[in-house]
Amino acid sequence: MKATTLRPLALGVAALAVTVLLFGRAQAGDDDYYAPVTDARTLQECASCHIAFPPSMLPAASWKRMMGGLDQHFGDDASLDAETTAAITRYLVDHAGDAPGQASKLLRGLRAADAPLRITELPKWVREHDEVPRSDWTRKDVGSKANCAACHIDAEKGYFEDD
Ligand code: HEC
Ligand code: HEC
Known part of the structure; x- marks a missing residue:
């Protein structure tokens, strides 16, 4: 009863x-939430070869530099027409990790003058992953450090917890 x-x-x-x-x-x-891309054009153009990386994971200067050289994008030609490039650049810069109101944990330790093109080369990213065993990186389903979703199953939703 x-x-x-x-x-x-x-x-x-x-x-x-x-x-x-x-x-x-x-x-x-x-700590582990990075708002995912919501802009339709950015999703369309920047999520076909890899996940659409959260814009707050890089500073504005990085996005400007990257968007200025899409024809030589990590060995790929990812170039877009000028109007689309400008619109996506604006979206990424407005939501960058150092945009007003943002305080991206991943940018800690980065000097203001730095504009790295890789999230995976940020000092904080490297530190967060320094205990990940070498054998995890060489797993067949991982292949690259940039393949976040292989280890962070909810990466596309913005969650990068340890799972
Ligand atoms: C034609 C395929 C392709 C398209 C389209 C593309 N990328 Fe990439 N991107 C790559 C490749 C290849 C790499 C390197 C991946 C690796 O090292 O495993 C990369 C890497 C990156 C990285 C660095 C990842 C790291 O190591 O931290 C960022 C950031 C990035 N791309 C952003 C973008 C943005 C923004 C767009 C849209 C404007 C875009 N990409 C469109 C192929 C593409
Ligand atoms: C080989 C698996 C693997 C890959 C690939 C990977 N990570 Fe991770 N990541 C981990 C693990 C494991 C941790 C937790 C490390 C710890 O707590 O010691 C972690 C931690 C993190 C954290 C810190 C989370 C927190 O709780 O604050 C962030 C942010 C992160 N990863 C982002 C990324 C991004 C962005 C990418 C892709 C560019 C990526 N990771 C690729 C395994 C991976």
Whole structure:
């Protein structure tokens, strides 16, 4: 008798806990949350060869530099027409890790004059991954450090927790 009256309450509490957890997870400012790309054009043009990297993972200067050299993009020609290039650049710069109101943890330790083209070469990224065993990087399903989603299953949703 006691158990049956308690169960619905327990379920309710569990559901509430899950709701709180999910809601809590969706808050920007979590250490491992980097708001994903929401701009349609950026998603269309920058997510075919790899995930659309969150714009807050690089400073504005990096995005400008990268978007200025899309014809030689890590060995690929990723060039776009001038109008699309300008629109995507604007989106990335507006949401860059050093844009007003942003405080991207990944940019810690980066000097203001630096404009790296790789997230995977940021001092903070390197530090976050220095305990990842060598055998993980050489796994067949990983292939490259830039293949974030191989290890961070929710990378495309902006979550980069340890999983
Ligand atoms: C034609 C394929 C292609 C397209 C389209 C493309 N990229 Fe890339 N991108 C690459 C390759 C290849 C690399 C290197 C990946 C590696 O090292 O494994 C790369 C790497 C990157 C990196 C660095 C990843 C790291 O190592 O930290 C960023 C940032 C990036 N791309 C952003 C963009 C943006 C922004 C766009 C859209 C304007 C874009 N890419 C479109 C092929 C592409
Ligand atoms: C081979 C697997 C692997 C790949 C590929 C990988 N990571 Fe990670 N990443 C990890 C692991 C494991 C940790 C946790 C390390 C620890 O806690 O010691 C981590 C930690 C992180 C963190 C810190 C999370 C936190 O809790 O603050 C960020 C951010 C991150 N990774 C981003 C990236 C990005 C961006 C890429 C792709 C450019 C990437 N990672 C590629 C395995 C990987």
